[in-house]
Amino acid sequence: MPSIRKQTLRGKVAIIGIGMSSVGKVPGKSPLWLAADAAGKALADAGIGKNEIDGVLSSHAFASPFHRFSVAFSEYFGIQPTFSNTLQVSGATAATMFNIGAAAIHSGLAEVVLVVGGDSLLTGLTPDLALRSMTESRDQQYEMPFGIPVANTFAMTAHRHMKDFGTTSEQLAEVAVVQRRHAMRTPGAQQTTPITVDEVLNSGMVTTPYHKLDCSLISDGGAAFILTSAEHAKALGIKNPIYILGGGECYTHEHIFLMPSLTTTGAVESSRRAYDMAGYGPKDMDLAGVYDCFTGTVIMMLEDLGFCPKGEGGRFVEDGQMTYGGQIPSNTHGGLLSFAHSGIPGSLFHFHEVIAQLRGQCGPRQVPDAQLGLVHSLGAGFATNATTILGTENTL
Amino acid sequence: MKKPMPAPDADSAAFWRGMRDGALLLQHCGDCGNVQYYQQAMCRQCGGEDLAHRAASGRGRVHSFSVVHRAPGPAFKADIPYAVLLVDLEEGPRMISTYTGGKPEDVVFDMEVMLVCEKVNDEITLPRFRKA
Ligand SMILES: [Zn+2]
Numbered sequence: 001m002p003s004i005r006k007q008t009l010r011g012k013v014a015i016i017g018i019g020m021s022s023v024g025k026v027p028g029k030s031p032l033w034l035a036a037d038a039a040g041k042a043l044a045d046a047g048i049g050k051n052e053i054d055g056v057l058s059s060h061a062f063a064s065p066f067h068r069f070s071v072a073f074s075e076y077f078g079i080q081p082t083f084s085n086t087l088q089v090s091g092a093t094a095a096t097m098f099n100i101g102a103a104a105i106h107s108g109l110a111e112v113v114l115v116v117g118g119d120s121l122l123t124g125l126t127p128d129l130a131l132r133s134m135t136e137s138r139d140q141q142y143e144m145p146f147g148i149p150v151a152n153t154f155a156m157t158a159h160r161h162m163k164d165f166g167t168t169s170e171q172l173a174e175v176a177v178v179q180r181r182h183a184m185r186t187p188g189a190q191q192t193t194p195i196t197v198d199e200v201l202n203s204g205m206v207t208t209p210y211h212k213l214d215c216s217l218i219s220d221g222g223a224a225f226i227l228t229s230a231e232h233a234k235a236l237g238i239k240n241p242i243y244i245l246g247g248g249e250c251y252t253h254e255h256i257f258l259m260p261s262l263t264t265t266g267a268v269e270s271s272r273r274a275y276d277m278a279g280y281g282p283k284d285m286d287l288a289g290v291y292d293c294f295t296g297t298v299i300m301m302l303e304d305l306g307f308c309p310k311g312e313g314g315r316f317v318e319d320g321q322m323t324y325g326g327q328i329p330s331n332t333h334g335g336l337l338s339f340a341h342s343g344i345p346g347s348l349f350h351f352h353e354v355i356a357q358l359r360g361q362c363g364p365r366q367v368p369d370a371q372l373g374l375v376h377s378l379g380a381g382f383a384t385n386a387t388t389i390l391g392t393e394n395t396l
Numbered sequence: 397m398k399k400p401m402p403a404p405d406a407d408s409a410a411f412w413r414g415m416r417d418g419a420l421l422l423q424h425c426g427d428c429g430n431v432q433y434y435q436q437a438m439c440r441q442c443g444g445e446d447l448a449h450r451a452a453s454g455r456g457r458v459h460s461f462s463v464v465h466r467a468p469g470p471a472f473k474a475d476i477p478y479a480v481l482l483v484d485l486e487e488g489p490r491m492i493s494t495y496t497g498g499k500p501e502d503v504v505f506d507m508e509v510m511l512v513c514e515k516v517n518d519e520i521t522l523p524r525f526r527k528a
Contacts, residue, residue: 146522262482
């Protein structure tokens with residue numbers, strides 16, 4: 001529908017600055033500090049001062065449970081924005097911050113938006129907060145009395161995928177192996193020791209079919225991004241703006257037992273909308289950041305995002321299609337499985353990586369001539385899905 | 397350490413009363429025929445409010461499952477390993493529960509299961525499932 005596409009934010013908003021704190025084990029630093037450290041780096045990268053920010057979007061932090069994290073952040077950072085919100089759709093929050101930040105700029109609500117998140121799940125949680133982080137997002141009446149952690153909901157989707165499509169534990173493990181190899185080339189990654197499929201399978205069962213090494217890390221860390229209008233980016237003389245070409249979201253259920261299908265998710269619709277707006281399809285993407293709370297999640301997403309047919313995700317990964325030289329190099333920084341996973345902001349690292357790749361700044365792990373990238377964030381047992389498509393100036 | 401207990405609300409009070417009396421109450425919509433497990437005072441399909449509670453037969457089939465080996469908090473440590481089930485009830489709705497009355501490794505896909513009303517205290521009885 002080209003007549004609708006004309007009104008969208010496609011190409012109207014550029015990412016002009018990116019920043020990241022140290023990640024992994026960062027003791028003695030609060031979520032607000034991690035977010036502020038990343039924000040300072042993003043501003044320096046953009047070459048602008050903090051008073052030029054007029055919008056702030058953030059995620060929540062388990063270790064600093066402010067109701068209004070974005071507002072607490074602004075006070076901590078010493079700014080008084082005229083547009084702000086703290087978004088909460090679990091793991092999908094990262095991509096929604098980009099989509100909403102771009103919409104705010106496109107609509108005139110703000111001109112320079114800081115997208116920021118930070119949390120310290122590894123060193124900053126009291127035992128009480130740690131328990132809350134694991135269980136509070138599940139239904140207190142219908143799920144928690146049975147002892148159902150969020151990992152379990154994802155596990156049941158992967159398990160059914162194995163039953164329906166013959167996906168194997170070895171194929172799940174291969175995702176972890178590939179991403180560990182990626183992390184080995186990423187400075188600052190939390191886990192850089194090479195692993196094998198056998199080591200994944202022998203790492204101890206968490207909740208079938210997931211072993212310890214099928215599960216993402218627990219980390220400290222923050223990331224931040226500066227978004228502004230394409231015109232303002234030009235006026236500032238930004239050398240390597242990366243544009244938001246499309247965004248899409250989809251929310252299919254709240255409770256895992258009301259998920260329409262355990263093996264096909266809202267990512268189909270969220271990515272379709274993002275592709276539609278961008279005017280590109282899955283085959284055009286040079287790389288992807290795919291939310292990887294668990295290995296099986298990646299396999300299902302490679303299918304739902306259109307990189308391979310439904311049911312073939314396992315073989316796709318086994319054939320080397322999610323790494324360099326394959327169809328869609330994914331999570332080239334190592335992802336939540338090996339780079340870092342500091343909770344809700346975890347997927348911001350996927351954005352940091354895809355943007356750095358599109359800028360050509362990734363050195364030994366650079367995807368050659370990367371021009372178009374997709375980031376998909378999701379959460380809460382696939383209840384929430386959000387996709388953002390990014391491109392260089394050449395792709396406008 | 398105590399396990400989390402459901403706190404019945406306006407939408408679910410009748411359901412938990414039913415459990416206490418040994419019945420798993422499903423909501424049947426008088427307008428469109430939709431059957432709901434998750435309790436709400438409005439039909440999810442048509443928005444109608446003519447909902448009648450009827451006891452489920454208790455028969456179901458395992459759509460998916462996962463055996464928990466790492467407990468979500470100290471309250472569940474003594475229970476591991478336990479199998480979490482997604483059960484498709486004979487009447488249509490899918491629900492989440494856990495397996496009882498056997499070893500978790502006995503659970504397989506599409507296994508026929510039967511409701512067990514497990515009394516936890518004077519207020520709360522939980523719906524669990526055993527092999528049929
Ligand atoms: Zn109805």
